[in-house]
Amino acid sequence: MKNLIIVGARGFGREVYDLATQCAGFNIEYVVKGFLDDKSDALEGFSNYPQILSSVEDYKIEENDVFVCAMGSVKWKKHYAELILAKGGKFINLIHPSTKLNTNAVVGTGLLVFMYANISNDCIIEDFVTIQGYVGLGHDTKICKWAHVSSYSFTGGFVVLEEEVTLNTRATVLPNIIVRKGATVGAASLVIKNVKENTTVFGIPAKKIEF
Structure with a gap:
């Protein structure tokens, strides 16, 4: 079982969380481990979401981690995905x-x-x-x-x-x-x-x- 981490916990990140729970692999191929976001209070006032684990910059990739990048901006999607790739992270669809x-x-x-x-x-x-x-x-x-x-x-x-x-x-x-x-x-x-x-x-x- 893979641990899916969503890069970005803002509005689009919350939408991507629901997408992850609706896909065929949920609880079969992966579970949602949490979010990465440098705004540690991004989910304050929202319930029913997994936790923010850390920022992208500080996160240490663990065995069985896989990623998706939940950024509505092309510029920031590329920036943060490339940070994860540079750490050896793997992305899924x-x-x-x-x-x-x-x-x-x-x-x-x-x-x-x-x-x-x-x-x-x-x-x-x-x-x-x-x-x-x-x-x-x-x-x-x-x-x-x-x-x-x-x-x-x-x-x-x-x-x-x-x-x-x-x-x-x-x-x-x-x-x-x-x-x-x-x-x-x-x-x-x-x-x-x-x-x-x-x-x-x-x-x-x-x-x-x-x-």
Whole structure:
């Protein structure tokens, strides 16, 4: 039996805890040992969650420990996952049983996939991708490492989301579009042409915005 440790005990961490308890491996392949978070009081006022064990930086990995990274931010997901990897930690996938993995879909390691996601035929999902609830991925979609796809988002066929891309809630990417590395698509936006690296686009149609 593995001991699952959730990196991050804030709001998204609490959601990932429930995901862990709903997956087929719960109490069969793993139990939830607790959270890692540098905010030791992150769960104050909340009940029915396991304890915060320590910060990521201070945690000493033990035999049978496995990890998932519950960070809603791509930047911090990558940062803390790499800290655990540098210590020799191993990550597992949490894929909700209602998710549909269609013919020839390929998935990596360290994935979080929430309820009623549809990963269509011949999709490729690389390591440390987060796919939230009710996401629809069209055939031959490729999602590269560290990307985050928020609830109700949709990609058409042959879409490519490069490394560290974020699709916010209800974003839609039309077929054959490439969203380049580090780009962010705003909530409820419609992407009709390729998105440049490290840019933020928003609107219908989605256009580059500056902050």
